[in-house]
Amino acid sequence: MSPDITHPRSIRSFVLRNSRMTAGQKKALEHHWPDYGIELQPQLPDLDRAFKRRAPRVLDIGTGMGDTTIEMARKRPDLDFLAVEVHQPGVGNLLRRAHEERLANVRIISADILEVLAQDTLINAFDTVLILFPDPWPKKRHHKRRLIKPAFLRSLLPCMRPHGRLYIATDWLNYADHILEVCEAHPALENLAGPGRYAPRPLWRPATKFETRGLDLGHEVRDFAFRVRPAA
Ligand SMILES: C[S@@+](CC[C@H](N)C(=O)[O-])C[C@H]1O[C@@H](n2cnc3c(N)ncnc32)[C@H](O)[C@@H]1O
Numbered sequence: 001m002s003p004d005i006t007h008p009r010s011i012r013s014f015v016l017r018n019s020r021m022t023a024g025q026k027k028a029l030e031h032h033w034p035d036y037g038i039e040l041q042p043q044l045p046d047l048d049r050a051f052k053r054r055a056p057r058v059l060d061i062g063t064g065m066g067d068t069t070i071e072m073a074r075k076r077p078d079l080d081f082l083a084v085e086v087h088q089p090g091v092g093n094l095l096r097r098a099h100e101e102r103l104a105n106v107r108i109i110s111a112d113i114l115e116v117l118a119q120d121t122l123i124n125a126f127d128t129v130l131i132l133f134p135d136p137w138p139k140k141r142h143h144k145r146r147l148i149k150p151a152f153l154r155s156l157l158p159c160m161r162p163h164g165r166l167y168i169a170t171d172w173l174n175y176a177d178h179i180l181e182v183c184e185a186h187p188a189l190e191n192l193a194g195p196g197r198y199a200p201r202p203l204w205r206p207a208t209k210f211e212t213r214g215l216d217l218g219h220e221v222r223d224f225a226f227r228v229r230p231a232a
Contacts, residue, residue: 012112013135013147014062014086025092032095038082040111044119050107051080056127059084059159061113062134062147066094068208073098073106075204082126083108084116113147117155125159129166133210136172148179153186162230165192167202169223171214176222183226192225199225 021029038050048054056079063069063083073081083106085091091110098106109116116122137145148168160166166189170176180196183189193199201223211221 011144013137013145014112016086019087019089021089021092024096025089028096028099029088029092032099036095036098036107037091038107038109040109040115040119044109044116044121046121047080047082047107047125051105053080055080055105057082057125058128058130059126060130060132062131063090063094063108064133064209065090066097066108068132068206069094069106070097070101070103071206072204073103074101077105079128080105080107084113085110086112114152114155117159122159124161127161127164129156129160129164131166131168132205132208133169133171133214134175136170136175138172138174143178146175146178148175148182150182150185153182153189157186157188157228160228162228164228166226166228167199167205167224168226169201169205169208169211169221171211171217171219171221173220173222176224179222179224183224188229188231189226190229192227199223 038044047057058079058081060069060081060083063085064087066083066085069081069083083094085094085108088110091108094108131148134147137143168179170179176198184191184195191197201221202225214221
């Protein structure tokens with residue numbers, strides 16, 4: 001089963017809700033974790049071994065129920081998708097769907113992404129990183145919980161390959177301003193839309209559950225596309 005995520009961390013970007021799992025999600029966790037789950041401890045295995053091949057790799061952070069990851073993986077069998085999610089019903093749902101669709105190019109780690117990025121084996125591991133609708137933490141006193149901040153980028157960037165792409169989307173304009181500011185301030189990231197600009201929505205990006213929820217509330221969506229500058 002997935003690793004324990006009760007590690008001591010004072011400020012997390014998530015709260016583990018006590019959501020109940022459906023029978024199908026529970027069954028998927030029991031039966032399909034060995035095929036698709038990657039244990040974080042004691043040390044993350046080599047990803048080529050975990051995927052049983054070497055292919056361009058996408059890290060999908062905070063996959064929620066996992067339906068978007070599954071859709072992208074089905075459409076792009078030439079890419080390998082590593083999902084990272086702490087919410088157990090979401091992990092169970094992704095496992096269930098990956099099994100039902102017999103997908104060979106999806107794996108999942110059930111842990112805090114910050115714990116994952118701290119693994120040495122992930123240096124230069126990803127061609128593309130997706131952060132689709134990260135928890136917005138809209139209240140000012142909760143902004144410190146937002147995932148995208150300088151310390152997070154310091155952990156993430158070494159795990160991305162030179163020329164790699166970082167795609168982010170949010171439906172919270174105040175978070176969008178923050179994302180732009182933080183990412184543009186990082187010397188290794190180049191805003192592909194041009195300084196201070198949002199990116200057009202990528203054609204390949206499926207609608208996500210949280211995006212649909214935001215649009216129903218009348219929110220506007222902002223997309224971002226950054227490139228990792230090769231080291232000088
Ligand atoms: C607002 S939801 C978006 C889910 C999905 N990407 C979508 O657009 O429907 C954000 C997800 O990120 C997960 N999450 C937040 N912080 C995380 C972290 N530090 N590590 C792993 N997952 C995290 C949450 O559990 C939640 O499922």
